[in-house]
Amino acid sequence: MFVMCVRNILSRSAFTVTLKRHSWRRCSTSQTETVDQVTTLLQLCVDRFFVSPGHANVELFQRGLCCSYGPLGMELRRNLLDQWWYSVTRSGAQVFGINTLSSSSRETPTGGQGQLRIVECEQLKQRLGQKELSKGRLAEEVHMLLQRSPSMRTNLLQGALEQFVPSLELVNRKLPFGLAETGLCFQPTSLGFSEVTQTSLVWFCSPRTSSQWLDHWTRQRLKWWRKFALSPSDFSSNEVQQEELEQAASRGVRIIYNFPWGQEVLACVWSRGDAELLHIHKGDRSKLQHRDGRRSIPHVVSVTANMDRGAMAFLSNSLQQLKREESKQKLHQRKKNCQRVLKLHPVLVPIKVALNIGRGATVELRQICEGLLQEFLEAKISVWPGYLETLPTSMEQLNAKYDEMGVLFTIIIGENTLESGLLQVRSRDTTIKETMHISEIKNFLFRYISAADNI
Amino acid sequence: MFVMCVRNILSRSAFTVTLKRHSWRRCSTSQTETVDQVTTLLQLCVDRFFVSPGHANVELFQRGLCCSYGPLGMELRRNLLDQWWYSVTRSGAQVFGINTLSSSSRETPTGGQGQLRIVECEQLKQRLGQKELSKGRLAEEVHMLLQRSPSMRTNLLQGALEQFVPSLELVNRKLPFGLAETGLCFQPTSLGFSEVTQTSLVWFCSPRTSSQWLDHWTRQRLKWWRKFALSPSDFSSNEVQQEELEQAASRGVRIIYNFPWGQEVLACVWSRGDAELLHIHKGDRSKLQHRDGRRSIPHVVSVTANMDRGAMAFLSNSLQQLKREESKQKLHQRKKNCQRVLKLHPVLVPIKVALNIGRGATVELRQICEGLLQEFLEAKISVWPGYLETLPTSMEQLNAKYDEMGVLFTIIIGENTLESGLLQVRSRDTTIKETMHISEIKNFLFRYISAADNI
Numbered sequence: 001m002f003v004m005c006v007r008n009i010l011s012r013s014a015f016t017v018t019l020k021r022h023s024w025r026r027c028s029t030s031q032t033e034t035v036d037q038v039t040t041l042l043q044l045c046v047d048r049f050f051v052s053p054g055h056a057n058v059e060l061f062q063r064g065l066c067c068s069y070g071p072l073g074m075e076l077r078r079n080l081l082d083q084w085w086y087s088v089t090r091s092g093a094q095v096f097g098i099n100t101l102s103s104s105s106r107e108t109p110t111g112g113q114g115q116l117r118i119v120e121c122e123q124l125k126q127r128l129g130q131k132e133l134s135k136g137r138l139a140e141e142v143h144m145l146l147q148r149s150p151s152m153r154t155n156l157l158q159g160a161l162e163q164f165v166p167s168l169e170l171v172n173r174k175l176p177f178g179l180a181e182t183g184l185c186f187q188p189t190s191l192g193f194s195e196v197t198q199t200s201l202v203w204f205c206s207p208r209t210s211s212q213w214l215d216h217w218t219r220q221r222l223k224w225w226r227k228f229a230l231s232p233s234d235f236s237s238n239e240v241q242q243e244e245l246e247q248a249a250s251r252g253v254r255i256i257y258n259f260p261w262g263q264e265v266l267a268c269v270w271s272r273g274d275a276e277l278l279h280i281h282k283g284d285r286s287k288l289q290h291r292d293g294r295r296s297i298p299h300v301v302s303v304t305a306n307m308d309r310g311a312m313a314f315l316s317n318s319l320q321q322l323k324r325e326e327s328k329q330k331l332h333q334r335k336k337n338c339q340r341v342l343k344l345h346p347v348l349v350p351i352k353v354a355l356n357i358g359r360g361a362t363v364e365l366r367q368i369c370e371g372l373l374q375e376f377l378e379a380k381i382s383v384w385p386g387y388l389e390t391l392p393t394s395m396e397q398l399n400a401k402y403d404e405m406g407v408l409f410t411i412i413i414g415e416n417t418l419e420s421g422l423l424q425v426r427s428r429d430t431t432i433k434e435t436m437h438i439s440e441i442k443n444f445l446f447r448y449i450s451a452a453d454n455i
Numbered sequence: 456m457f458v459m460c461v462r463n464i465l466s467r468s469a470f471t472v473t474l475k476r477h478s479w480r481r482c483s484t485s486q487t488e489t490v491d492q493v494t495t496l497l498q499l500c501v502d503r504f505f506v507s508p509g510h511a512n513v514e515l516f517q518r519g520l521c522c523s524y525g526p527l528g529m530e531l532r533r534n535l536l537d538q539w540w541y542s543v544t545r546s547g548a549q550v551f552g553i554n555t556l557s558s559s560s561r562e563t564p565t566g567g568q569g570q571l572r573i574v575e576c577e578q579l580k581q582r583l584g585q586k587e588l589s590k591g592r593l594a595e596e597v598h599m600l601l602q603r604s605p606s607m608r609t610n611l612l613q614g615a616l617e618q619f620v621p622s623l624e625l626v627n628r629k630l631p632f633g634l635a636e637t638g639l640c641f642q643p644t645s646l647g648f649s650e651v652t653q654t655s656l657v658w659f660c661s662p663r664t665s666s667q668w669l670d671h672w673t674r675q676r677l678k679w680w681r682k683f684a685l686s687p688s689d690f691s692s693n694e695v696q697q698e699e700l701e702q703a704a705s706r707g708v709r710i711i712y713n714f715p716w717g718q719e720v721l722a723c724v725w726s727r728g729d730a731e732l733l734h735i736h737k738g739d740r741s742k743l744q745h746r747d748g749r750r751s752i753p754h755v756v757s758v759t760a761n762m763d764r765g766a767m768a769f770l771s772n773s774l775q776q777l778k779r780e781e782s783k784q785k786l787h788q789r790k791k792n793c794q795r796v797l798k799l800h801p802v803l804v805p806i807k808v809a810l811n812i813g814r815g816a817t818v819e820l821r822q823i824c825e826g827l828l829q830e831f832l833e834a835k836i837s838v839w840p841g842y843l844e845t846l847p848t849s850m851e852q853l854n855a856k857y858d859e860m861g862v863l864f865t866i867i868i869g870e871n872t873l874e875s876g877l878l879q880v881r882s883r884d885t886t887i888k889e890t891m892h893i894s895e896i897k898n899f900l901f902r903y904i905s906a907a908d909n910i
Contacts, residue, residue: 049621049625052553052618052621052767053621066554067556068552068553068554068555068556068614068617068618069553070551070553070618070621070622070625071551071552071553071622071625073554074552074553074554075552077554078552086835090832090833090835092825092828092829092832094843095838096525096526097526097529097530097533098507098523098524098525099521099523099524099528099529099532100523101521101522101523101650102639103648103650113578113800115575115577116574116575116576116606117572117573117574118571118572118573118574118641118647118648119571119572119574119601119604120571120643120647120648120800121571121572121601121606122570122571124597124601125598125601128592128594128597128598133590134590135588135589135590135593138590138593138594139483139583139593141582142579142597146574146576146579146580149574149647150647150648151576152573159523163523163525166504166507166508166525166698167525167526170525170526171843172505172844172845174843174845174848184557184639188575192575192604192605193573193575193605195556195557195558198664208699215685264842275774302768364652371549373547374547377545377547378545380545381540385549386802388549388626388629389627390627390629391627398623
């Protein structure tokens with residue numbers, strides 16, 4: 001099954017849609033190695049509960065579209081969206097969150113090309129069943145029904161532009177300010193449509209500053225993506241060529257990730273002028289004017305990102321494959337000769353700590369685990385209750401599994417803990433095992449994650 | 456405009472849809488008072504940026520449907536969803552988060568009655584334009600296109616039932632465990648369809664424990680709703696009558712909020728048996744069997760809530776109207792004779808603290824505000840930058856505005872702060888002004904909110 005997925009990845013047609021004119025970046029690795037790399041990544045994502053199994057679902061995932069996520073993938077994307085939200089709404093700039101509807105009954109300014117509409121099945125079927133209607137009349141009725149049906153949003157820009165006027169009151173008609181939103185968008189594709197989890201910041205500023213703001217947000221965004229990366233150089237930005245600019249835009253910058261199979265667009269920053277804002281508000285300039293410039297209409301800078309592809313990028317970026325040393329390999333000939341660690345950033349990683357029990361009186365050790373679990377949960381540190389698993393596993397297998405899940409620390413509660421309160425903590429990144437007192441562990445983890453957050 | 460809204464509220468037909476057989480609860484207040492109460496609430500929600508203006512939008516909001524939210528409403532619903540998530544996934548029970556698609560190409564078990572389907576407009580128009588087709592053939596083609604179009608989900612149950620099998624591996628085939636999800640659902644209505652923000656916990660347990668689990672989750676959920684309420688008795692639960700049970704369900708409990716205009720359902724807990732799980736997995740019993748019971752199929756308890764209506768319930772519950780005393784009223788004859796305070800729970804309230812400046816050297820005072828703002832943002836305490844507002848306002852007007860926004864504390868930085876580091880803190884709930892040192896304020900707020908969270 002996975003060989004098929006990888007074949008799809010490598011067919012240029014499926015992946016260059018979003019980035020037509022950019023040259024296909026050749027990696028130094030051979031094509032076979034790339035296939036291996038991608039297969040490994042996707043298989044790991046399914047095995048370790050990031051993505052639900054199934055060929056079609058995994059294909060959505062690798063194409064950077066919204067798919068059915070397992071618990072770990074769901075949590076990763078959630079952390080990513082939270083981080084995006086903090087970085088945008090708590091940056092010191094005047095940014096307000098909004099929430100708009102995902103469907104709309106109004107005409108879109110693009111003239112309705114390729115629109116997705118929600119149709120009530122029974123209604124349409126009733127029309128089709130009317131025997132007395134002529135063919136022409138039938139077509140007309142269906143047309144009308146279609147025209148009245150709400151269309152699904154393809155981006156979050158429309159909603160923010162509509163909310164500009166009430167928001168202007170919020171800031172006493174002073175620029176600049178921004179409206180932030182995250183949510184599902186629906187994009188028509190050749191095979192129907194797909195769902196994408198988008199983030200959007202729509203920034204309203206004076207016309208003469210819009211180009212500076214575009215640069216500001218590009219820098220801020222690129223820095224944000226790189227903050228969580230294991231190899232930041234895989235994230236880059238490039239200016240959009242004049243002939244590729246979206247309608248109404250005067251400048252654009254793309255933020256790009258270098259996947260094993262080539263480059264893909266993660267985010268876009270566009271300087272859009274005032275045309276769309278005027279169009280949405282039917283050219284009513286008086287409603288749109290801010291306090292400082294009597295006649296000028298604000299310009300719009302839009303900052304968007306695809307967070308499904310973002311999650312995929314960080315998974316791809318953080319997967320490290322370490323070849324075992326020769327001597328060790330002989331010792332474990334049955335094992336695969338490759339150790340995989342998902343070195344996700346501490347704030348993004350879905351599970352911060354796993355709790356397991358070693359040798360000793362099971363009932364008592366479990367009680368200690370329950371207590372620690374509760375303590376971690378109250379401190380909002382996500383924890384994996386490994387002590388509930390009753391299948392026998394060697395410590396090596398356990399570590400290999402947790403490394404693939406990206407778990408930051410593995411705690412082993414054993415006989416020693418009952419006697420002296422000491423437990424063993426293994427770090428994912430150093431693989432070093434430390435001994436620590438049970439009373440210190442929560443603060444240790446809390447400080448570790450906070451420190452990583454503030455770098 | 457609002458008179459119209461309120462008239463809608465009071466027409467029984469619009470509001471009793473969800474609760475057909477429950478008697479319309481009469482308040483001790485007269486009908487006119489109820490209208491006033493509702494008008495005040497809705498007007499306040501629009502004025503204070505909880506809900507975007509516009510008659511149609513406000514109507515969605517009052518009907519407990521997803522609407523276009525302003526910054527404060529957006530943040531309130533976000534806090535509510537976060538709290539729901541913590542309470543369910545971090546309760547100590549084995550609950551895993553998932554994320555499923557909002558559209559699906561598979562048939563729903565209800566047989567497709569009243570389904571909403573997403574249709575690609577151009578495709579359908581092309582079919583309608585084909586001149587050589589007979590009317591019968593045309594109807595058939597449209598039918599086929601419709602059949603192939605994906606349908607929008609009406610609830611989150613389907614997705615969770617589909618994810619049961621991969622999740623069973625996650626827990627080593629041991630029951631009980633749950634799958635949690637929050638997201639938009641699309642519900643057909645007489646006027647088309649509406650969007651609703653739902654939360655869902657689908658709980659899988661052994662057949663003999665399902666009724667106990669239903670009671671457990673009902674208690675846990677009711678406690679949760681009441682935790683954040685100003686008057687908890689407005690939230691109640693009642694057992695669903697046998698004749699009102701959903702298909703396949705053996706028992707059901709509703710959690711209800713007593714709005715000024717009558718009771719509405721906020722949440723439901725259903726004991727659903729195993730029929731839907733078997734149907735989704737095409738009766739393949741071997742895939743569904745857990746470790747403890749060789750032949751038994753898990754039973755499903757579903758716990759759902761409408762978080763748009765939930766946000767509305769907490770807004771309604773927390774609005775306090777205090778009549779001014781006679782003597783004061785004479786002093787402020789121009790003012791309205793009523794003071795409104797939105798006493799939202801500290802963890803739900805969108806803005807925890809407002810920062811304002813009093814008399815003194817503006818530049819220096821602003822710098823202090825900027826510093827404090829940054830400190831609060833880093834501690835994830837949401838703050839309103841009142842010091843940026845340049846329109847002159849009296850302290851009384853300012854307090855009235857912040858009370859209507861529900862802001863917990865108002866900080867005034869003045870000359871005193873420059874000299875001695877002391878600032879003034881006004882509490883929304885006590886209206887008492889305290890003097891505090893600037894170095895203590897962050898910890899004070901942090902402790903206050905945490906304490907409210909842990910009650």
